[in-house]
Amino acid sequence: MSQYRDAAENIIAALGGKDNIDAATHCVTRLRLVLKDEGQVDQDALSAIDLVKGNFSTNGQYQVVIGQGTVDKVYKEMVAITGIGELSKEEVKEVAGKKLNPLQRAIKTLADIFIPILPAIVTAGLLMGINNILTAPDIFFDGQSIIDVYPQWADIAGIINLIANTAFVFLPGLIGWSAVNRFGGSPLLGIVLGLMLVHPDLLNAWGYAEASTSGDVPHWNIFGMDVAQLGYQGQVLPILIASYVLAVIEKFLRKRIPDAFQLLTVAPIALLVTGFLAFMFIGPVTFTIGNGITALFTGIFDNFAVLGGLLYGAIYAPLVITGMHHTFLAVDLQLIGTIGGTFLWPILALSNIAQGSAAMGVLLASKDEKLKGLSMTSGISAYLGITEPAMFGVNLRYRFPFICAIIGSAIGAMFITWNGVMASSVGVGGLPAIFSIMSEFWISFLIGMAIAFVVPLVLTYLYAKTRRVDF
Template sequence: MSVKKESVEKIVQAVGGKDNIAAATHCVTRLRFALKDEGKVDKESLENIDLVKGSFSTNGQFQVVIGQGTVDKVYKEMVAMTGIGESSKQDIKDEAAKKLNPIQRAIKTLADIFIPILPAIVTAGLLMGINNILTGPGIFFDEALIEVYPQWADFASIINLIANTAFVFLPGLIGWSAVNRFGGSPLLGIVLGLMLVHPDLMNAWGYGAADEIPTWNLFGLDVQKVGYQGQVLPVLLASYVLARIEIALRKRIPDAFQLLLVAPIALLVTGFISFIAIGPITFAIGNVITGAVVGLFEIAPILGGLIYGGLYAPLVITGMHHTFLAVDLQLIGSTGGTFLWPMVALSNIAQGTAALAMMFVLKDEKLKSLSGTSAVSAYLGITEPAMFGVNLRFRFAFISAIIGSALAGAVISVAGVKAPSIGVGGLPGFLSIFPQNWGAFFIGMAITLVVPFVLTLLFGKLRKQK
């Protein structure tokens, strides 16, 4: 697709002109601006530009939805036109962070840590879905496929090993990303994370059933030799401590001795602190959080499903949905599955369905086309074009999607639907659900395919009659 220079000029003018742009970069589908004054943005003019599919502000960044492939051409043309110079995503984040309050900064930090490792986790979820199909009873036959065809057993075993790797060594992934985010050396973060799941330690998944917990005796102080497989909080806090120690040492130790002293001292001190204090304390906190979330859904699953299923899409607007990645991973590590992520998959479908219904409501050909393409994108797990380009622009569509998502969330919560991993949201999401829960999940999926569509059409007709 060729990019018209006039359209790019209109985008620049709509965001307040080049003098209002502090920095700019792009991701797969969106232009990301750090603007000096977002009050100067003319959203109506911006969203009437042929290249623009929507816009929104989050975490101090003003983002303009363009579309995959095209966004790269638009960005290059804009850089050449304005002379602002290409910026990295980190430059934009640093510039935008200046405008955030402490809570927003905390949410942004979690997002910065978990988003880089998300591809590995999602890939693991898809592979675990394939393993579920091969090993789950009642899908093709009364018995599991590998029991009917034993020659497939080893094939399934290898897939399971590959899929589980990201979760078995999850602290290593988080350690790499977290230490990098906190300003330390990513390599030391990997070592720290793997140290917390070392095979010499007792596996955390067997902690509750163990008759005796092995310990170290440090001059009279007993320290439990327990690993932190599947745990999120221990490695997050330990990564922060490691990065702070490393930064402090690099400032004080001469360059000639840094290779010999910085990493050994930083890892040694962080390791002792982790096993003596950070690990046990955060492990207990993590269990309390897990118990509270599980308890809520056990006591009132309908209420929990309605609230989380309905609120997830609004949380995406604020960026707070990233905080629930940590909760999902904690649930998977502690209980073997998460009941939150299936509602995320259904929320994506609901947004896609509402956008699809807008094709039959709208008369503008550009918006009709955008509704159709963004619906397909949402059904495959990418909701930004549907949510920000269509549904939020026409609020009744967004509300219809929320209602459908909330109802579906209540249904699958009552049924106890769980996912052993985080996968691709949208229609392929069933692959990451436990096979025994597929029936209930498909009912929830049917709700998100029907309710938002019907409500959007009804609201659309009522809107025209006014």
């Protein structure tokens, strides 16, 4: 245990001493800290500690990458040394949130809403990839799919497709649960609100354009107003805004209605009022805004595909540093719900691969055994979709690998957007991303992956050798 205590003492000293630490917790691999003054951190001393594999600051938290199975031991020693009480991740987030500006708080709110539902969405993406393999023609047989050649697999593919589609069909229910919980209301009411917006009695959102053209959109007459009986399948904004309204109304009622009457009054009133507001005002307005956002992105990528790919491929990794990349998950889901796929998410996957390859370039060029080990493990992690260790532990630390990764990502993104590559769902970034790509774009995406794999690795290695970088 002396090894972990020594590491904890050195980490505390490098962070500016125990008086500079406001709050601390940990996740599977990282210490998550809220510091009074991040300017007091001695980066060189922190990086020199054997157990430390990287460090970075995001969303008001200073995070120190240590590793699975070790971080909890270091954390316990840190708690014993500093006297700071053990806190949950939510409590530390609350402390960190007080130090954020309004834009950072808005981004953090979106992250807090979408991150909890990511496992369901990613799982759905992987299963849809399996379904694509079974049902798409020309993968294994000319002009035919696996189920065409082996019809006995058709029903299995059908069940897989049903399981995969569930998360997207009932996406407002998932978002409602997470959003209402984030806004301080009852998550169960959020689920009900989300499912209410996709009730089968409503006109399906995907059939709205055709019904509107033919004049067959059903309406309610409410207080003399014609309100469209429209569902919001695949829509993100309506449930986000409605969830906030529901949470505000629920909290307002709970403060003013006696406990003995809350069970019979709070939920019915909150859902009824929010439901009317959702169908009469929130839904129509946000549906229009959501379609406008979709039209904006599709217009850019339809008319300026190469430029759009270049820009998004170049800025995605810097967006990760600021945490703003979480906002684009909402855009991805909006695109999937509106046009049936997303052209943005495949670029994310290439960015992950590029960060991994830049770290691997450091591995080949470095003579330091600790750095070589960190580069290899973090590079593999990035190839599998987790980029933080590679990005913050290696690439940003030396800067030029990060730039080389951006170059590789941008070139690969230009190629796949030029070829119109789309993903049918959000899945696991990095190499496993191929399973979420529509099968007709697999060849183009594989070429894009090769570009993102080779270019950063070669550029990083050549730069390190020609400039004789000492690491």
